[in-house]
Each structure stands twice: as structure tokens, then as C-alpha cells.
Amino acid sequence: DAKTTQPPSMDCAEGRAANLPCNHSTISGNEYVYWYRQIHSQGPQYIIHGLKNNETNEMASLIITEDRKSSTLILPHATLRDTAVYYCIVRVANNAGNMLTFGGGTRLMVKP
């Protein structure tokens, strides 16, 4: 699995966009970028994934650079409930399942 690098912590003002960066310079062509988050005392929650193109769902947008060596997760209007640890994971999606390797993640603090 490609190694990812994320800042250990970030702050964001409530109502503003939160932009969480992830570096994955050794990513292979068949590896996807996944984002999960973990709110305190809960299990991780899937947010979004992408291969090459930018992706958007009801929770967030994922912007992947053209060379695929980095990506940004965007929470367009952060709320206090978005305070969590955000994990960027790079992994091949195979038919037998998808074993995730979590790093340290980014602790996002949304402040009023």
C-alpha cells in the first residue's frame, strides 16, 4: 500500500470550508484514495473514495491532483459535529475485500 502523509491537526471555523490535505506520492495506478473519519468514541465512518477524477457526495468533495500524488478532502460548510480524526488511505480495491491500513490521520477541530 502507498504511504500517506497528513498533518496531525487542523482547526476550522464553523460554517467555513475545511480543506484536509493528503500526500501519497508513491501511489500506483490501480490504487484508490479513500477517506474515513472517526468521531470520538465511535467507529470509523466512510466518507468518500476516488481513483482519478474528482468526486462529490452529500458529505464531502475529493479533489485529486492530475499526477495523483496528493489529494484534498473538502467539507464545504464545517459544523461542530465534523470534529473528528480524518484518515486518508490509499489501497487497491480487490474483489476479495478491502483491507484498510490506517495511519495517524488529521485531527480536525471545528470551532464556533
Place this chain on the structure above:
Amino acid sequence: EAGVAQSPRYKIIEKRQSVAFWCNPISGHATLYWYQQILGQGPKLLIQFQNNGVVDDSQLPKDRFSAERLKGVDSTLKIQPAKLEDSAVYLCASSLDRFEQFFGPGTRLTVL
């Protein structure tokens, strides 16, 4: 749709004792995972099942940990005997496709 169920939510034991955790995945999810999350770290995969077969148990400490999923539905993870360093949250997850894993609330184990 009911989520992944785990029990117990909390368990305190003394070292060298045995303990078992139970997980009931989302109905219809063929793939089931057990993760260990030590305080301050990201989750680490212990074992992955596809139906009732083991896909990957390379990170399971087999001298003391065992897991089974006999009928391809619910699963049990056992530790025997427990060590102090086994204190962690044990997370169960299930998935239907290659991309999204659904996590349960976890079992917090404290070994004294």
C-alpha cells in the same frame, strides 16, 4: 438498516484471563473485519473473513488471538491469555462491496 452490532461495549479483565468479543455484521455483508485500535493510533486490521473463510490473518497474534465466523454471519474474536498490551478498542466492520466498510461501535478492553 441496522448497523454493525458489537458486544460487550466495555470489558475489564486481569492479565492472563480470557475474553471474547462478538460481532453481528450488516445483513447480507459477506466480508467481515476485526481491527484493533490502541489509544492514540489508527485502527490496525487483525483478520478479514469472506463468508466463513479467512482472507487475511497475517497480523493476528495467533499464539493468543483466535477468531471464527462459523456460519458466515456473526463472528467471535477471542484472546487467551490476555496481556497488558492488549488493552485497546476492538472494532468490527463489514462490507458489501470493494469500497465502503461499515464499522461497529467497538468493544473497549482494559487489561489490568
